[in-house]
Amino acid sequence: MASTFAFAEARGGALRKVAFEAVSTARRAADASGGGEAHALLLGPPGISTLAEQLGRYGADRVSVVEHPALEHYSPEVFAATAAAQLRAGNYRAGFFSASAQGRDLAPRAAAALGVGLAADIIAFELDEPALIARHPAYIGKAIASLRLEGSPALVSLRPGALAAAEAPRAARVEHAPPALDPAAARVVVTKVVARGAAKLDLGEAPVIVSGGRGLKGAEHFRLVEELAAAFGNAAVGATRAVTDDGWRPATDQIGQTGRLVSPQLYVAVGISGAIQHLAGMRTAKVIVAINKDRDAPIMKLADYAIVGDLFEIVPRLTEAVKQARAEG
Amino acid sequence: MKIAVCIKRVPDTEVRFAIGTDRKSIDPTGLKFDLSDFDGYAIEVALRLKEQQGGGEVVALSLGPDGTQEILRKALSMGIDRAVHLQADAIPFDALSIARALVPELEGQGFELILFGRNATDTGNACVGPMTAELLGMPCVTAVSHLELSEARGIAQRELEGVTETVSFPLPAVLTIDEGIARPRLPSLKGIMAAKKKPIDVRPAQLGEIRLSVQTLELPPERAGGRIVGEGPEAVPELVRLLRDEAKVL
Ligand SMILES: Cc1cc2nc3c(=O)[nH]c(=O)nc-3n(C[C@H](O)[C@H](O)[C@H](O)COP(=O)(O)OP(=O)(O)OC[C@H]3O[C@@H](n4cnc5c(N)ncnc54)[C@H](O)[C@@H]3O)c2cc1C
Ligand SMILES: Nc1ncnc2c1ncn2[C@@H]1O[C@H](COP(=O)(O)O)[C@@H](O)[C@H]1O
Numbered sequence: 001m002a003s004t005f006a007f008a009e010a011r012g013g014a015l016r017k018v019a020f021e022a023v024s025t026a027r028r029a030a031d032a033s034g035g036g037e038a039h040a041l042l043l044g045p046p047g048i049s050t051l052a053e054q055l056g057r058y059g060a061d062r063v064s065v066v067e068h069p070a071l072e073h074y075s076p077e078v079f080a081a082t083a084a085a086q087l088r089a090g091n092y093r094a095g096f097f098s099a100s101a102q103g104r105d106l107a108p109r110a111a112a113a114l115g116v117g118l119a120a121d122i123i124a125f126e127l128d129e130p131a132l133i134a135r136h137p138a139y140i141g142k143a144i145a146s147l148r149l150e151g152s153p154a155l156v157s158l159r160p161g162a163l164a165a166a167e168a169p170r171a172a173r174v175e176h177a178p179p180a181l182d183p184a185a186a187r188v189v190v191t192k193v194v195a196r197g198a199a200k201l202d203l204g205e206a207p208v209i210v211s212g213g214r215g216l217k218g219a220e221h222f223r224l225v226e227e228l229a230a231a232f233g234n235a236a237v238g239a240t241r242a243v244t245d246d247g248w249r250p251a252t253d254q255i256g257q258t259g260r261l262v263s264p265q266l267y268v269a270v271g272i273s274g275a276i277q278h279l280a281g282m283r284t285a286k287v288i289v290a291i292n293k294d295r296d297a298p299i300m301k302l303a304d305y306a307i308v309g310d311l312f313e314i315v316p317r318l319t320e321a322v323k324q325a326r327a328e329g
Numbered sequence: 330m331k332i333a334v335c336i337k338r339v340p341d342t343e344v345r346f347a348i349g350t351d352r353k354s355i356d357p358t359g360l361k362f363d364l365s366d367f368d369g370y371a372i373e374v375a376l377r378l379k380e381q382q383g384g385g386e387v388v389a390l391s392l393g394p395d396g397t398q399e400i401l402r403k404a405l406s407m408g409i410d411r412a413v414h415l416q417a418d419a420i421p422f423d424a425l426s427i428a429r430a431l432v433p434e435l436e437g438q439g440f441e442l443i444l445f446g447r448n449a450t451d452t453g454n455a456c457v458g459p460m461t462a463e464l465l466g467m468p469c470v471t472a473v474s475h476l477e478l479s480e481a482r483g484i485a486q487r488e489l490e491g492v493t494e495t496v497s498f499p500l501p502a503v504l505t506i507d508e509g510i511a512r513p514r515l516p517s518l519k520g521i522m523a524a525k526k527k528p529i530d531v532r533p534a535q536l537g538e539i540r541l542s543v544q545t546l547e548l549p550p551e552r553a554g555g556r557i558v559g560e561g562p563e564a565v566p567e568l569v570r571l572l573r574d575e576a577k578v579l
Contacts, residue, residue, distance in 0.1 A: 101489035108456040112463035117540035148544040187468040192495040202491040258508040266578040287576045302554045309561040317562040321569045
């Protein structure tokens, strides 16, 4: 029996999907070890404690809430010191972070502060005492490494979307705690956070991603991809590096080795050849659909479902059919 | 300004990729090695800062087996002033053990900036940079995609999910460098000649305890992919049916 820890990421006064994934994973790990407690840590500005209840719904027995007016934005030093202090105090078997942009910044600092190992960006794991075995895509996704992590707490960061959140409701105890480092003493300060496309679903959170490649032939044709994404209702738009390099889409939309790593339920590749660097970012998607005029393009070998042909004819038809299917429920 | 850049030698897996007979590492037969992608950007950032400020020293540091000297030589030919090779038979997967071995080389040397790549292309860990910073007790900004320095402070930008974050930090600091900040230069012929005379210090790496290791390495599960639903727009209704009834993602 062992207790576990999860870091719950929030932004702009709301919990992010990855927070539920981390808490839910901590819950399952505690249960699998014979029924310990799952504790969550939540930091943010005053009022953030109202979110604690939602973490209880995903299985947190206790939520430590650190509220401070200076924590409107992420503070790497305050967050890392506080996470390390909580982990140190709790005698946890494992601690779960998300491999989101924030989690990738935070988890290594906490691990180094504690002097414990971190398995980063993992897609599955199991406790095989005395070790934790974690699966991690390595060599830009060309291989899966099974990593053996010794020691407690074993820290893990979870690739967003790889381990789904499941409800396991309970009334979480809410405990208020001070930050382990006075925010006034922080040297690194986030001064501004600016949203890029307003109200768009983020690539890391969207269950569906529709991505476009050079096959679209010009920025103006990305409308086809956007319309298909809109038809799904829950989709974000991604792109290849060929497209972001040419400035058809912002660099932040790029998926792949040097862009975002995503694991959506459905990935639709439109006019994308499937270069290894692109596949590195999306091959863990649950279902892959490809639309390409070249039957032999590498993406067609990876895709669960592929249509061979001209995307300019196929995509508008698919957009209509998806709309209709969703209307029918 | 004195700048350190930590760089890693990684296999170039573009050409060939196979799992080794030990089922823990990749098959070395015919493998070429190169500088990890993001580390090239880190070198470029360091060189540009030196050029802008018209002086200083840029030192490259790499831990790895003998072949590591080839990538250090490449860094020197790009314009790095001198290099340190921390010798180890193999590079552990455990980022904390690497960070611990880098610390004594970086501590108390008067570096105002210590640069890393965002992540190494072989491990994909993105850990060595922030871990080293934590051990050094230095301020750290990760995944920097834009950088401006003034006297004793810097302003960095980071691209997060859907937002751009602006971060202010004091020097000295540790930064990890994201792609796209500055395209790495190619070594010039003059640079290659000059590099031959530049020093590479060699010392054994003090790796310490290793808590994270590769137990097995396998190819990703074969996707049952390659299913052509049909050709042209006529195949759309069947695709939608499959997405709804078989894959259940609609
Ligand atoms: C170090 C390094 C890092 C990289 N990192 C990344 C990365 O992170 N992400 C990334 O995406 N790439 C990355 N790349 C680039 C990568 O190698 C490819 O060049 C890129 O992914 C290709 O993009 P594409 O598929 O859009 O273009 P192409 O390869 O040109 O493919 C276009 C496809 O569209 C199809 N097509 C054309 N017209 C039509 C039509 N009318 N109807 C249907 N199909 C059509 C073609 O058959 C073709 O398959 C990287 C490269 C390097 C060297
Ligand atoms: N063996 C090494 N020697 C020097 N620097 C390294 C080494 N391994 C990793 N690094 C640095 O740390 C960064 C991140 O590596 P990783 O945490 O493995 O993704 C790399 O881009 C390098 O800048």
